[in-house]
Amino acid sequence: MTCLVGLVALILGSCTGPRTPDLPVMENGRVEVLRMEGGDWGYPTPFAHYPRGPGGFKMALIFDSLLERDETGLIPWLAESWEISDMGKTYVFTIRKGVIWHDGKPLTPDDVCFSFNYASKHAATWATVFGVIEQVETLGGNRVRVRVNEKGATLLYALGTCRIIPAHVWRGIENPRTYLAPEALIGTGPYRLTDYSQEHGTYRFEAFDRFWGPQPRVRVLEYRPVGEPILAFEKGEIDLTSVPPDLVPRYAGNPEFALVKSPAFWGYRLVFNMEKSPPLKNTRVRQSICLAINRDELVEKIARGAAVPGEAGILPPGHVMYHKPKITYDFDPAQAVRLLQDQGFHVADGQGEITGAPLLDFHLLISTQEVRMAELIKERLGQVGIMVHLISVDGKTRDARVRDGDYQMAIIGHGGWGQDADYLWSRFRENPSLSPSTSGRCGYLNPGLNVLLDKQHVALDPALRAKLVADIQEILAEDLPELALFYTADYTVYRPATYDGWMAMFDHHALSHSKLSYLDRKDGVH
Amino acid sequence: MPGDPFLFLSGDQGEQISAYSDEQIRQYKACYGLDQPIFRSYLSYLADLFRGRLGQSLYFNESVGHIVLRRLPWTVFLVCGAILFSTVLGTALGSLSAFYRNRLLDNVLYGFMMFFSEIPAFLIGLFFLFVFAASLGLFPLSGALTSFSPDRSVVQVLKDIIHHAVLPVAALSLTRLGGMYLLVRNIMISIIPKAYMRTARAKGLSRYRIFIRHGLRNALLPLTTRIFMSLGTLVGGAVLVENVFAYPGLGLMISQAVMVHDYPLIQGIFLVITLLVLSANLMSEVLYRVLDPRVKDGEG
Numbered sequence: 001m002t003c004l005v006g007l008v009a010l011i012l013g014s015c016t017g018p019r020t021p022d023l024p025v026m027e028n029g030r031v032e033v034l035r036m037e038g039g040d041w042g043y044p045t046p047f048a049h050y051p052r053g054p055g056g057f058k059m060a061l062i063f064d065s066l067l068e069r070d071e072t073g074l075i076p077w078l079a080e081s082w083e084i085s086d087m088g089k090t091y092v093f094t095i096r097k098g099v100i101w102h103d104g105k106p107l108t109p110d111d112v113c114f115s116f117n118y119a120s121k122h123a124a125t126w127a128t129v130f131g132v133i134e135q136v137e138t139l140g141g142n143r144v145r146v147r148v149n150e151k152g153a154t155l156l157y158a159l160g161t162c163r164i165i166p167a168h169v170w171r172g173i174e175n176p177r178t179y180l181a182p183e184a185l186i187g188t189g190p191y192r193l194t195d196y197s198q199e200h201g202t203y204r205f206e207a208f209d210r211f212w213g214p215q216p217r218v219r220v221l222e223y224r225p226v227g228e229p230i231l232a233f234e235k236g237e238i239d240l241t242s243v244p245p246d247l248v249p250r251y252a253g254n255p256e257f258a259l260v261k262s263p264a265f266w267g268y269r270l271v272f273n274m275e276k277s278p279p280l281k282n283t284r285v286r287q288s289i290c291l292a293i294n295r296d297e298l299v300e301k302i303a304r305g306a307a308v309p310g311e312a313g314i315l316p317p318g319h320v321m322y323h324k325p326k327i328t329y330d331f332d333p334a335q336a337v338r339l340l341q342d343q344g345f346h347v348a349d350g351q352g353e354i355t356g357a358p359l360l361d362f363h364l365l366i367s368t369q370e371v372r373m374a375e376l377i378k379e380r381l382g383q384v385g386i387m388v389h390l391i392s393v394d395g396k397t398r399d400a401r402v403r404d405g406d407y408q409m410a411i412i413g414h415g416g417w418g419q420d421a422d423y424l425w426s427r428f429r430e431n432p433s434l435s436p437s438t439s440g441r442c443g444y445l446n447p448g449l450n451v452l453l454d455k456q457h458v459a460l461d462p463a464l465r466a467k468l469v470a471d472i473q474e475i476l477a478e479d480l481p482e483l484a485l486f487y488t489a490d491y492t493v494y495r496p497a498t499y500d501g502w503m504a505m506f507d508h509h510a511l512s513h514s515k516l517s518y519l520d521r522k523d524g525v526h
Numbered sequence: 527m528p529g530d531p532f533l534f535l536s537g538d539q540g541e542q543i544s545a546y547s548d549e550q551i552r553q554y555k556a557c558y559g560l561d562q563p564i565f566r567s568y569l570s571y572l573a574d575l576f577r578g579r580l581g582q583s584l585y586f587n588e589s590v591g592h593i594v595l596r597r598l599p600w601t602v603f604l605v606c607g608a609i610l611f612s613t614v615l616g617t618a619l620g621s622l623s624a625f626y627r628n629r630l631l632d633n634v635l636y637g638f639m640m641f642f643s644e645i646p647a648f649l650i651g652l653f654f655l656f657v658f659a660a661s662l663g664l665f666p667l668s669g670a671l672t673s674f675s676p677d678r679s680v681v682q683v684l685k686d687i688i689h690h691a692v693l694p695v696a697a698l699s700l701t702r703l704g705g706m707y708l709l710v711r712n713i714m715i716s717i718i719p720k721a722y723m724r725t726a727r728a729k730g731l732s733r734y735r736i737f738i739r740h741g742l743r744n745a746l747l748p749l750t751t752r753i754f755m756s757l758g759t760l761v762g763g764a765v766l767v768e769n770v771f772a773y774p775g776l777g778l779m780i781s782q783a784v785m786v787h788d789y790p791l792i793q794g795i796f797l798v799i800t801l802l803v804l805s806a807n808l809m810s811e812v813l814y815r816v817l818d819p820r821v822k823d824g825e826g
Binding site for chain 2: 040042050130201266367395397402509
């Protein structure tokens with residue numbers, strides 16, 4: 001009994017009672033500390049952060065690149081200027097002077113050369129230049145020349161976003177993924193990592209007082225573990241969080257909070273394996289499937305309104321190269337039935353009854369996260385006579401089966417829809433050397449589309465490229481090699497009185513991921 | 527277990543993923559020996575095991591041993607806390623129930639235990655989180671320690687750890703409490719009418735002394751067995767509770783490792799847990815002999 005009472009007293013003695021939120025307040029546009037949701041996303045070096053999650057954006061707080069992304073495109077960063085020549089095979093960057101590493105040593109063009117050579121040999125987690133570079137050399141006047149193996153429209157982006165690492169630290173490191181020493185975190189970025197705990201999922205960054213660029217508006221960034229982010233935000237433990245659509249009315253119209261709808265750059269697509277399922281080679285069948293699926297219904301019932309219906313041309317409406325195709329596919333089951341009848345397939349009659357034996361019968365491979373979405377699709381396709389059987393597996397298993405072509409139809413959800421339109425080349429260019437590791441495409445062939453994809457892949461003139469990508473979207477809308485189901489558009493809430501510097505990069509959805517969100521951009525980059 | 531640990535074609539909603547190229551995947555597989563024939567890989571794994579090495583995590587870029595060693599103490603703390611709390615409270619309440627058998631107190635306790643022992647640990651955890659942490663603000667929402675507070679004394683750190691552990695331990699304990707309560711109640715009901723208990727009462731001993739020295743002492747044996755045998759299920763419960771409270775133990779690590787198909791880490795964690803459970807069974811055997819001399823005498 002004595003022990004029991006002692007135990008209860010110890011527990012009660014450790015309770016501090018209810019706490020009022022201790023909210024940081026902005027003064028003169030600056031704030032001492034910002035707290036955000038943590039979680040372990042890896043040791044924040046370019047090679048050790050995890051491929052899933054925001055680990056790379058934490059790494060980018062420490063390590064700069066030659067160019068940076070703002071709301072509209074690429075801006076000079078460690079490189080003051082650049083020239084492209086030799087039909088896009090040679091890039092010359094003029095490196096900014098006066099940049100200091102976190103250990104006080106100066107950044108030199110040799111560091112830039114070393115970084116490119118190192119990243120060519122040891123793939124970074126964001127492997128933008130792996131297998132791309134032919135030669136790197138320093139020229140006079142603080143300039144670095146990079147020659148690439150093949151020209152490409154996205155190479156400026158790839159070279160510009162490669163992280164620059166100090167040669168005096170990384171020279172001799174043979175396995176960068178396991179190099180977790182404190183020296184591995186020396187960069188030129190606006191923040192230094194002062195605390196990291198893998199098991200607790202905490203990060204603490206402090207502003208680097210000798211940072212070369214726009215001064216940080218936030219002195220300390222803290223990432224701490226939270227079980228329920230909304231609860232943590234309401235209690236003032238974190239200063240920004242994503243809001244599920246059901247809770248948007250709680251914050252909308254309240255002057256204490258600012259609610260921002262993120263760009264719709266994360267989405268789901270329905271992919272077809274035309275090699276394994278010959279009926280899917282028929283364009284009219286794919287068009288019928290598109291007409292039979294109610295994408296507005298998916299937005300309303302699955303995303304609860306926080307999404308944008310998928311576009312037939314694949315690129316989401318917020319994409320910088322978005323073009324609205326002439327051909328559109330509103331939900332029209334009757335038209336879907338007519339198309340199937342024209343092709344000689346058995347369909348459902350007006351009451352949804354199947355006349356004769358159904359001929360179109362597919363397996364739909366999904367992960368456990370897409371079951372509700374798949375059930376709705378199955379029901380809609382069943383109404384026009386297309387039978388669908390769901391195969392639900394865990395996400396990694398689904399990915400492996402899609403990569404190996406072991407599916408008929410599959411639903412895949414991922415981000416990156418706002419990235420350079422060249423991902424259309426990876427997804428739809430018929431080329432045996434291109435792996436479906438990042439595409440999921442199987443068996444689609446359109447020689448005319450291949451020509452356009454190849455042209456845009458190397459076009460350096462922005463106007464010409466935009467025209468080519470627009471034409472590509474027209475063909476994709478007509479052919480429908482895959483269906484973009486919908487793109488999610490999450491809401492983010494924060495307290496403007498605490499901090500109001502949030503911004504989203506032109507090709508990314510999350511406000512807290514860009515380091516420009518924490519810098520005083522009125523200073524500019526000179 | 528199907529699935530390529532280096533293939534990232536999809537992610538959770540809103541999650542950023544970096545897909546590896548085929549060349550990258552080849553490089554990583556060569557680095558981790560995954561391009562070797564399966565028998566060679568297995569023999570290499572066994573050889574490392576005998577050298578005390580659990581391998582390298584494919585996803586977390588660290589040795590499995592280091593990851594497990596950092597997280598194991600938190601799970602052990604949680605599980606031991608739950609065993610201690612559920613045993614002490616279950617014993618006390620079970621004894622009370624036995625003493626006041628078929629009276630109001632017994633009926634209320636019995637109904638309470640039956641109800642709460644069937645609720646899954648994660649549901650209880652969520653309930654505690656919303657009520658005691660979110661609404662009343664008595665306890666933290668997550669984690670095992672207050673982050674970023676380096677200048678604290680040992681006592682302050684210990685208080686902070688206990689403060690963070692209260693809800694997870696309570697959630698885990700409630701799921702075991704019913705079983706302990708019933709066991710002690712049933713044993714005490716069978717012990718109370720015994721002749722030696724009557725003798726003790728006749729000698730004028732205090733009720734407390736009769737219960738503890740004469741009654742509970744005989745309940746120790748099955749209770750000890752029950753405590754050690756429940757370790758395996760408690761670790762399973764800890765997996766769910768750690769996920770609810772973002773508690774940095776092996777349970778949270780297992781769920782993350784399974785999600786990314788980090789095979790060496792999954793193997794390492796399961797091996798450690800298996801060894802712990804087997805060790806607990808062995809300790810139970812040893813303790814049994816100490817507590818019951820008849821076992822040793824029987825062997826002689």
